[in-house]
Amino acid sequence: MTATTATTLSPTGLRFENIDKRYGGLLALRRVSLEIAPGECVALAGRNGSGKTTLLRVAARIVRPTAGKLSFPGAANEAATHHRPGYVGHSTMVYDELSAQENLILFAKLQNVPQPEARAEELLREVGLYERRGSLVRTFSRGMRQRIAIARALVHRPSVLLFDEPATGLDPLGIAWLAQSLGDVNRRGCTVLMSLHGESEISALATRAVRLDAGAVVGDTQTGASLRSILTFAGA
Amino acid sequence: MALFSNTATLLGKELRTEFRSRELLTTTVVFILVVLILFSFAINPTSEESREYGPGLLWLAILFAASLMLQPCFLREQGNDTLSSLRLAVDDPFAIFLAKLIANTLFLLLTELLMLPLFAAFYNIPILPKLHYLLLVLFLGSFGISVVGTALSAISAQARMRELLLPLLLLPLLTPVLVVSATVSVSLLDREPVIQWKGIAFLAVFDLVFLTALWIFGEYLLEE
Amino acid sequence: MLKRMLLGAVAILLVIAATYGSFYVAPTERTMGLIQRIFYFHVASAWAAMDAFAVCFVCNLLYVWKRNAKFDWLAVSSAEVGLVLTTVVLITGPIWAHPVWGIWWTWDARLTSTFVLWLLYVSYLLLRTLIEEPDRKALLSSLFGIFAFLDVPLVFGAIRWWRTQHPSPVIMGGPGSGLEPTMKKVLFFFVFAMHVFALFLIVERYVLEKLKNDVDVLQREAEA
Numbered sequence: 001m002t003a004t005t006a007t008t009l010s011p012t013g014l015r016f017e018n019i020d021k022r023y024g025g026l027l028a029l030r031r032v033s034l035e036i037a038p039g040e041c042v043a044l045a046g047r048n049g050s051g052k053t054t055l056l057r058v059a060a061r062i063v064r065p066t067a068g069k070l071s072f073p074g075a076a077n078e079a080a081t082h083h084r085p086g087y088v089g090h091s092t093m094v095y096d097e098l099s100a101q102e103n104l105i106l107f108a109k110l111q112n113v114p115q116p117e118a119r120a121e122e123l124l125r126e127v128g129l130y131e132r133r134g135s136l137v138r139t140f141s142r143g144m145r146q147r148i149a150i151a152r153a154l155v156h157r158p159s160v161l162l163f164d165e166p167a168t169g170l171d172p173l174g175i176a177w178l179a180q181s182l183g184d185v186n187r188r189g190c191t192v193l194m195s196l197h198g199e200s201e202i203s204a205l206a207t208r209a210v211r212l213d214a215g216a217v218v219g220d221t222q223t224g225a226s227l228r229s230i231l232t233f234a235g236a
Numbered sequence: 237m238a239l240f241s242n243t244a245t246l247l248g249k250e251l252r253t254e255f256r257s258r259e260l261l262t263t264t265v266v267f268i269l270v271v272l273i274l275f276s277f278a279i280n281p282t283s284e285e286s287r288e289y290g291p292g293l294l295w296l297a298i299l300f301a302a303s304l305m306l307q308p309c310f311l312r313e314q315g316n317d318t319l320s321s322l323r324l325a326v327d328d329p330f331a332i333f334l335a336k337l338i339a340n341t342l343f344l345l346l347t348e349l350l351m352l353p354l355f356a357a358f359y360n361i362p363i364l365p366k367l368h369y370l371l372l373v374l375f376l377g378s379f380g381i382s383v384v385g386t387a388l389s390a391i392s393a394q395a396r397m398r399e400l401l402l403p404l405l406l407l408p409l410l411t412p413v414l415v416v417s418a419t420v421s422v423s424l425l426d427r428e429p430v431i432q433w434k435g436i437a438f439l440a441v442f443d444l445v446f447l448t449a450l451w452i453f454g455e456y457l458l459e460e
Numbered sequence: 461m462l463k464r465m466l467l468g469a470v471a472i473l474l475v476i477a478a479t480y481g482s483f484y485v486a487p488t489e490r491t492m493g494l495i496q497r498i499f500y501f502h503v504a505s506a507w508a509a510m511d512a513f514a515v516c517f518v519c520n521l522l523y524v525w526k527r528n529a530k531f532d533w534l535a536v537s538s539a540e541v542g543l544v545l546t547t548v549v550l551i552t553g554p555i556w557a558h559p560v561w562g563i564w565w566t567w568d569a570r571l572t573s574t575f576v577l578w579l580l581y582v583s584y585l586l587l588r589t590l591i592e593e594p595d596r597k598a599l600l601s602s603l604f605g606i607f608a609f610l611d612v613p614l615v616f617g618a619i620r621w622w623r624t625q626h627p628s629p630v631i632m633g634g635p636g637s638g639l640e641p642t643m644k645k646v647l648f649f650f651v652f653a654m655h656v657f658a659l660f661l662i663v664e665r666y667v668l669e670k671l672k673n674d675v676d677v678l679q680r681e682a683e684a
Contacts (some may be wrong), residue, residue: 024594025680062320063460066595084324093321097253109245110325112238152321387607391600395590405587405604408579409611412618419622435622442614449610453603456524 011038011189012075012083012159014059019068021054021215028054029065030215036193036208038074038159041186043206044195045231051215052195053090056162059193060087072160084111086158086190088166092149096138100129100148103137104155111156123151128177142169150181161185163194167202175201199231239334242326246335254343264305264347269354271297276358290359291421294351295414299381302344303403306385309336310393319458329455333386337450340382341375348374366424369431373424376439377417383446384409390457412442464663471660474653478504478646486646495559502552504650505545506574508658512542513581513609515662520605523598529673532598535605536588537665539581541658546578569620576615580608594676 014036021029057063108116127147179201209230211219313319420435482500489496519535591597
């Protein structure tokens with residue numbers, strides 16, 4: 001079985017059905033059911049520990065839910081096992097001892113991206129790291145690390161992008177760049193689910209916001225709550 | 237096949253990372269050297285005894301070295317959560333294990349090859365006559381150590397006291413490898429060398445059993 | 461509750477009866493005399509231990525497949541009981557060996573393999589104490605348990621075929637080999653009694669584990 005590596009995006013949504021995640025006696029996610037339509041840009045808000053990271057990691061299929069079902073409606077094959085979202089987490093998820101270019105080529109090759117070297121070069125230019133392509137990631141600043149992390153997530157042109165607190169470590173210039181990039185990616189048809197704290201240039205991109213508290217969905221702009229109310233209660 | 241190409245790509249990554257710093261290789265080589273020397277201080281081998289005990293001590297040294305060398309295997313994937321990006325990127329998680337265990341086998345073999353001349357000198361054991369068979373035993377033994385060690389380092393990376401835990405988990409499991417490799421090596425390096433094909437077959441079976449077990453259960457070792 | 465008490469009573473009675481049998485019913489062995497009577501207890505414990513570990517193995521597999529915590533509770537219970545019984549084997553071995561051969565330990569193939577078995581399951585239990593999160597603990601220890609059990613035949617094989625170079629006293633000439641009919645009956649009765657006793661211990665330990673789990677759940681709910 002090979003996963004889809006479409007060079008043209010087929011609009012794909014994200015569906016959580018009664019997702020539970022238990023760690024010992026603690027329920028990090030409680031019966032989370034959420035349907036995200038293809039092309040939506042959804043902001044996930046909530047206090048620290050509300051389950052945002054866990055939900056994103058479940059969607060990325062890094063964490064296996066204790067109960068419930070994950071699927072990707074709209075994809076060529078909806079089953080979760082065939083799909084590979086782009087995921088940017090708290091860590092860069094790239095190798096410090098390899099160069100930016102080597103990292104991207106590695107992940108491109110693993111995911112059967114055609115012409116991996118060309119794709120890596122293309123991405124490096126997009127995220128503004130082309131000049132430092134030969135430097136080891138270990139030498140990168142925080143902002144540069146975030147950029148390489150984003151590049152890695154996008155290497156296989158995913159139709160779903162998952163972002164855990166994307167603005168972390170970015171200065172205002174970086175945030176502006178990120179907002180533009182995310183906007184571009186979303187406009188190209190990529191579905192975005194990102195966790196945020198508060199309002200910003202990034203949150204302005206969201207077409208919808210959902211709030212989590214203690215692992216459960218407690219607010220959704222789709223059901224009438226205002227974007228602001230969802231986002232601003234999310235202060236740490 | 238996707239599994240093999242992924243494995244090859246990841247193997248390239250493992251080798252490139254290691255050969256850039258060479259920290260693992262150098263520390264392992266030095267460690268085996270130290271252990272071999274210490275053994276000779278503790279036991280004081282004469283020429284005849286050396287032939288009988290030497291190979292066993294060599295394998296002991298390899299085991300100890302391996303239990304240290306295998307520690308960073310999955311630990312180094314934790315710092316930047318690269319294990320998650322690997323799991324995301326590959327279709328079959330077995331590729332991750334396969335790449336690591338091949339790399340570990342190669343590293344072990346490399347250190348053993350570097351050590352062999354020194355071992356032959358310290359313990360006065362001529363190794364050239366049956367070198368090709370000795371290499372076969374070294375390969376099968378090292379492969380077995382790597383398969384089990386790679387699997388267990390994935391476990392110990394998720395527990396506390398991992399530096400002590402890995403040897404504790406690993407060494408009892410590897411007793412068959414130690415016993416058979418040492419015995420086969422002794423008879424290979426004897427004055428009248430004998431090739432124990434039964435032992436070599438046993439090592440191959442050991443390797444196969446655990447490679448299969450890792451293939452079946454590997455994905456659960458990486459689960460979150 | 462009542463059923464457990466009944467099981468316990470039956471188990472203890474059986475063991476007492478079996479002990480009586482080994483001292484008063486079984487004839488005295490020709491060469492070894494009184495001390496040989498410990499053989500029945502020794503062998504019975506060994507069989508019960510192996511079966512306990514087999515139960516552990518099956519539970520490990522079932523847990524990885526079904527993820528039901530009860531399998532993990534049963535696994536740890538049978539592993540602990542198996543370990544206790546194995547300790548009995550390792551202690552009664554020397555107790556037998558010393559009066560008969562004048563040595564405390566004999567590198568008899570079976571005893572040596574039993575020692576490695578003991579180490580493996582000690583590692584299994586130790587691993588569990590070093591992982592806090594219950595689901596992780598259950599999964600990782602189950603995977604190690606599977607590897608350990610797969611190793612057992614390899615350990616016994618390796619030691620039996622390659623470690624009995626030096627002639628060593630054989631602790632038992634194999635259960636049932638050259639045994640008088642009465643001795644056989646006493647032995648099988650003891651084996652049966654030890655199995656029932658092991659079952660009783662496993663059940664009690666299982667209940668304890670379940671209670672521990674219930675307390676943990678209540679505690680977490682109270683804190684939340």
